[in-house]
Amino acid sequence: MPNTACVLRTAFLLMLCCLPATVAAQLSTRLERGNGPEPSTLDAHRCQEVACGNVLRDLYEGLVTEDARGRLVPGIAERWSVSADGRRWTFVLRDGLRWSNGEPLDAAQVVASFRRAFSPTTAAPFGELFDALHNARKVQAGELPSAALGVTANDARTLEFALDRSAPLPALLTLPIAFPVYLPAVARHGAEHTRPGNLVSNGAYRLTSWTPQANLVVERNPRFHGATGVAIERVRFHVTEDAAAELQRFAAGDLHLTEVVPPQPLASLRARFGDQLRISPYIGAFWLGMNLTREPLEGQPGLREALSLAVDRDILTRHVTGLGETPAFGIVPPGIAGYTPAMTIWSTSTQAQREARARALYRAAGYSVDKPLVIELRYNTSTPHRRLALAVAAMWRKVLGVQVRLRNEEWKVFVGNRKQRVITQVFRGGWIADLPDARNFLAAFGSDGPLNWTGFDDAGFRERLAKADAAASEAARNAWLHAAEVRLLQANAVVPLYFYSSKHLVSPRVRGFEANALDRHASRWLRLQDAPR
Known part of the structure; x- marks a missing residue:
């Protein structure tokens, strides 16, 4: 034929x-x-x-x-x-x-x-x-x-x-x-x-x-x-x-340029597309936000930390995303001149150690196999986001016994719900840099504005941002921004997952x-x- x-x-x-x-x-x-x-x-x-x-x-x-x-x-x-x-x-x-x-x-x-x-x-x-x-x-x-x-x-x-x-x-x-x-x-x-x-x-x-x-x-x-x-x-x-359909449209010649590339083994993508696959560093962070203004996460820093500890970021970046992303234990990605990103205190622990601490914190928050946490994880319609949500839900279920209800929504609906902080519990979040500045990743958490999707409210965090703004030198400014990031991580308002790479065909x-x-x-x-x- x-x-x-x-x-x-x-x-x-x-x-x-x-x-x-x-x-x-x-x-x-x-x-x-x-x-x-x-x-x-x-x-x-x-x-x-x-x-x-x-x-x-x-x-x-x-x-x-x-x-x-x-x-x-x-x-x-x-x-x-x-x-x-x-x-x-x-x-x-x-x-x-x-x-x-x-x-x-x-x-x-x-x-x-x-x-x-x-x-x-x-x-x-x-x-x-x-x-x-x-x-x-x-x-x-x-x-x-x-x-x-x-x-x-x-x-x-x-x-x-x-x-x-x-x-x-x-x-x-x-x-x-x-x-x-x-x-x-x-x-x-x-x-x-x-x-x-x-x-x-x-x-x-x-x-x-x-x-x-x-x-x-x-x-x-x-x-x-x-x-x-x-x-x-x-x-x-x-x-x-x-994203999978977008790839197929590119392969068929319907598109000259894709916005993303779906999660697939990098070797097979390289073999199929060669130099048409463009992967490069990208100043962006992907995290799951937690609604701190509603049950069950309001006033529960230990429970929020348990959820973060239970996620194996190495598995996510190797087998779920797999296109140059790196595990994240902080909010601000590397690559910003003069700034040293903060990391969670357990970033250097083994995954087994993290999971043991997660189970202890989960029990201390009043949950167990007989009384599991039931929680919603909300994300906008997207093949990569669905795969990631499924993987995180499986990790929470395996390590802690959490029962996760996945909710996917069309983008405009998702954005509105995330902004209102009424029905959200855990949700897809993250930040792509508007400019290469650590403050750009932290500023939204310092006010009750439309970008503070978690409802994080901490006077110590705001004080550190203010000191950064008043700093007399760039070095002092970055030091105060680092202190603010540490404060945010200690509150476990978000679950850092990975730092982005840009990927296009x-x-x-x-x-x-x-x-x-x-x-x-x-x-x-x-x-x-x-x-x-």
Whole structure:
């Protein structure tokens, strides 16, 4: 029998040759990207996950952006400077900036967009990352008007930011919360301003279609200041919650780039895909969060520690994830310059020693074979997350006798439940770095904001964060951040599991894909080689 794949490929190539030139050109210049779950929003100020961030970095550009290697480069600001004390930053916009609808973009609009981002009605989840910005917390809490925010426009092209302490402002300005949003569309359409036809952007691409639970399509924005350097005409972001199905779509030629790679033996993946498999270090931590505001984990640090001790991280990273991840015994991953990550006091114990202590703590908390803990472990729909949840549940059952009910939810439902802290008990958590800074992994636990999914509330932890913020040197700052991480680990608010590696399948046709520590790959830096004919 003839090889079916070869027959289909030949037929496709013949069809491509016979298509009108304009259609063939569209096919050859459209990038097909896997993107994980359905984006929860395309409102840049409300985005809090990778799926929306990937799309928003194509649609928008902030004052500062990143190149293909993750290095900070000018965005809509052509240059910037900072005062000697690190508390006043000045940014000068490029001349002639335009929105995708052709209207001018100036400094006053950027300021208005920041005020909208920090408005209590916007409830931007990443607002707390800007707590160094003058009056940001009070504006977001509704205690001061938006005009009190420490961002001002000196003229049509110059902005100033006032900080209450030194902070890595340029890196923070690469986050979606700092993207300028076209406010007339927000006023006209409300929440619908993110829909095709309504969304006005300022980045390398503009939104042309959005089919829920299927895909989003963006096309090159001719009014983008760097449009001549954008090689790919169109990008289609595919919803790919099932990592195994995403892999098969890549193997069939339907995708040029995957968002993830499903757990499989590394040797077999290498044998099958060779150099198309890209694995590299990634500043991210995966952990299970515990709801400290509800039974059965509220007020039970010993029980929480028992659950953490009972997990064999070596087995998880060797046999369940297996693609370069490393066991985690802390919150902050390695690889952040100048910072020494903290670890649990039992990180150097053998697994047998950990399990013995886990059983003792479990009994001390009042549980036994006759009276087992019954608990829910909640995660968003995903093949890797399901495999991990099953493995952890099996370990808890084997070591302690815990009865685990697994609950998987579509991403938006999961995010809402996790944020509300009402029905969650144990849940899939973790953090991907927004910038290479230890504080980025710890800040959410220091307030009762929308990112503190565990409800952790500890004055000692907040005091250590405050001392880090007031530190006179980088070394002192990192020492206080380390002390804060130790405090968090001692409370057993989360179960650290592993530190991430980035893993993608990348077609040989894709050029310009560069590994970087934050695993961000804006489409503007990529290009497609012509398909074989």
